[in-house]
Amino acid sequence: MVQATAACVTYDSVNVPLPIYYQFPSHEWTESVITVPDAFTVADLSVNLSLQYSHVGDLSVYLRSPQGTQILLVQGLGVFGGANLTDTTFFDGAASLITAGAAPYTGCFRPLGGLSSLNGIQAQGTWTLRVQTTSFSRTGSLVSWSLGFGRGC
Numbered sequence: 001m002v003q004a005t006a007a008c009v010t011y012d013s014v015n016v017p018l019p020i021y022y023q024f025p026s027h028e029w030t031e032s033v034i035t036v037p038d039a040f041t042v043a044d045l046s047v048n049l050s051l052q053y054s055h056v057g058d059l060s061v062y063l064r065s066p067q068g069t070q071i072l073l074v075q076g077l078g079v080f081g082g083a084n085l086t087d088t089t090f091f092d093g094a095a096s097l098i099t100a101g102a103a104p105y106t107g108c109f110r111p112l113g114g115l116s117s118l119n120g121i122q123a124q125g126t127w128t129l130r131v132q133t134t135s136f137s138r139t140g141s142l143v144s145w146s147l148g149f150g151r152g153c
């Protein structure tokens with residue numbers, strides 16, 4: 001689904017929810033995609049996601065652009081990482097790094113990698129959110145995620 005405001009265009013993933021679990025022996029990723037059909041240049045990218053997971057400190061979450069560049073959103077939120085990311089928005093202009101937040105990490109945070117490094121590339125194509133866990137015993141779900149292009153996302 002595409003939503004537009006005067007300052008922002010968003011694209012929502014349609015292949016969610018997806019399970020998050022340790023995939024042995026391959027240790028593969030849970031991956032969800034958004035295909036952006038429109039041709040425009042990326043500026044002010046934000047990523048919004050919700051996932052249910054009992055210990056987010058086990059997780060690594062990356063965004064991969066259509067050109068193959070990977071940006072680290074969150075990884076290893078510590079021993080007391082808590083549960084869930086709920087309506088969590090990653091944006092380079094946020095006041096705090098995700099590591100300064102507290103579970104369920106609701107609100108706007110700067111990702112660990114810079115989304116602004118994608119400014120200037122073509123948005124059109126397949127974007128991939130990649131989630132991986134290091135825990136053999138915990139499972140969860142990638143509930144939803146979306147991409148926002150433009151100020152005000």
